[in-house]
Amino acid sequence: xxxxTQTPKHLITxxxxxxxxxxxxxxxxxSVYWYxxxxxxxxxxxxxxxxxxxxxxxxxxERFSAQQFPDLHSELNLSSLELxxxxxxxxxxxxxxxxxxxAFFGQGTRLTVV
Amino acid sequence: GNSVTQMEGPVTxxxxxxxxxxxxxxxxxxxSLFWYVQYPGExxxxxxxxxxxxxxxxxxxFEATYRKETTSFHLEKGSVQVSDSAVYFCAxxxxxxxxxxxxxxxxxxxxxxxx
Numbered sequence: 220x221x222x223x224t225q226t227p228k229h230l231i232t233x234x235x236x237x238x239x240x241x242x243x244x245x246x247x248x249x250s251v252y253w254y255x256x257x258x259x260x261x262x263x264x265x266x267x268x269x270x271x272x273x274x275x276x277x278x279x280x281e282r283f284s285a286q287q288f289p290d291l292h293s294e295l296n297l298s299s300l301e302l303x304x305x306x307x308x309x310x311x312x313x314x315x316x317x318x319x320x321x322a323f324f325g326q327g328t329r330l331t332v333v
Numbered sequence: 334g335n336s337v338t339q340m341e342g343p344v345t346x347x348x349x350x351x352x353x354x355x356x357x358x359x360x361x362x363x364x365s366l367f368w369y370v371q372y373p374g375e376x377x378x379x380x381x382x383x384x385x386x387x388x389x390x391x392x393x394x395f396e397a398t399y400r401k402e403t404t405s406f407h408l409e410k411g412s413v414q415v416s417d418s419a420v421y422f423c424a425x426x427x428x429x430x431x432x433x434x435x436x437x438x439x440x441x442x443x444x445x446x447x448x
Contacts, residue, residue: 221378252435254436261440261441262438264435264437267435309376309377313434324378326375
């Protein structure tokens with residue numbers, strides 16, 4: 220158990236809908252990262268928050284947004300969903316920002332868009 | 334930009350065989366390098382890491398050495414077990430403040446160890 224909790228584990232929704240994925244980082248971790256894992260794109264970095272502030276942005280679509288709340292949990296909002304958004308979405312957390320800091324991953328939310 | 338290339342799988346081995354998974358990278362500056370492992374139905378777990386040239390990371394019998402001259406970080410294990418069956422990801426984290434410390438992953442290598 221990494222200590223990172225993601226809910227829900229599975230989500231099935233229709234095209235055009237909006238969903239919210241939730242992540243609770245390990246106790247004490249200030250950084251939260253979101254990654255998307257799909258068969259064609261592999262593991263892609265989406266966005267990072269550090270102590271409530273956006274820190275870095277990757278290949279995140281404009282239809283997607285995220286935030287980190289004062290209690291440090293984070294939510295990833297996906298809207299106007301398309302079939303191609305079906306993927307495994309991982310959240311990771313780390314205590315700080317250094318490049319050699321280990322990131323701990325949750326078990327992921329599997330999103331299926333039908 | 335940063336990128337990681339690792340050998341495609343699947344790699345199928347017999348128990349007690351020697352495992353090598355090649356990984357090369359392209360990065361600005363001096364990245365930290367990682368190997369993560371993903372067991373079926375689970376998230377990624379850090380297997381080992383190296384933060385500077387010539388560092389050797391090791392864990393659970395796995396080893397990898399940070400080779401700056403060849404920009405490589407190959408993963409090796411001398412004697413694999415069935416329980417090592419998983420997908421292995423090579424990754425780097427750029428040591429640039431502007432980039433945060435996001436991980437850039439390779440495509441993953443599926444390893445299947447048969448009894």
